[in-house]
Amino acid sequence: MHDVGYVAAGYSLTMVALVGYRWHLAVRTRRARQYVSAINGRARIGRRRR
């Protein structure tokens, strides 16, 4: 039963790390896009035009 704690911790940590890194990339994308928008008027890459 004690071992289950290690397993749960390992799986949780893996998911938190992956989601956290993806979130970190989303924040960086938004910041960079805002900066590019401020310079050029709009972001020219990284966003789909509809």
Next chain:
Amino acid sequence: MRHLYRALTVLGGYRAQRVMGVATLAGLAATVVIGLFVVPPDATQGDVQRLMYVHVPIAWVMFLAFGVVFLASVAYLKTKRIQWDRVAAASAEIGVLCCALTIVLGSLWGRPVWGTWWTWDPRLTTTAVLLLIYVGYLSLRMVADSPARRAKWSAVVGVVGFIDVPIVHESVVWWRSLHQQATVLRLGTPTIAGSMLATLFLAFVTFSVAYGYLMAVRMRVGRLEDRSAVPVSAQTGPQVRRVQSTDISASVGSDGHA
């Protein structure tokens, strides 16, 4: 090299990225459910062996990521194309994340099985050195003052640092180690049960797709950050036109549209 970059540009497309994102989520859900509830526990280690389904595939992705850093660094030194530097930087970041996760997961597995969180075992020590090398690589990228110099220095570290990767992999064979020897990536037939092997294979595929997905997103961030690094004062005149056209052509090549 050209094939590798073409593969990366295909993976960087919006549709491919979305498909990989969904596949990653589905694969992770399947891996967690099968790894925790479907596959039987190990006869010797019990439930704690279930950590294998995340520890081993993440270690594989770590090797894959640092391998891509090596190839992209060689390609940069050969061609001086900044796109290769972006590939190397993106892969190194994911590699460092996976390396840190591998160590922590190994520690969580080692505590109940070996009775200790950490020991100066050859496999553990060489992996810790690997983490330090690539944390150094990322730190170096932050201190270099010009993009060209940053790319050149990083490429050299990316090539030299890769020397530790085969040492990590072979450390359990070369030295006496607490860490078990390879059970899947070895010559001959694997030494684990079929159901465990199938789950492990699913996890390998899932984490490889997750790597592709994170690479695609991270390279997009890299392109945006490189563009936002162009100084405002340089936004007029012929020089800027050249910078912008290069950048846009690079993004067209990798995204399919500017």
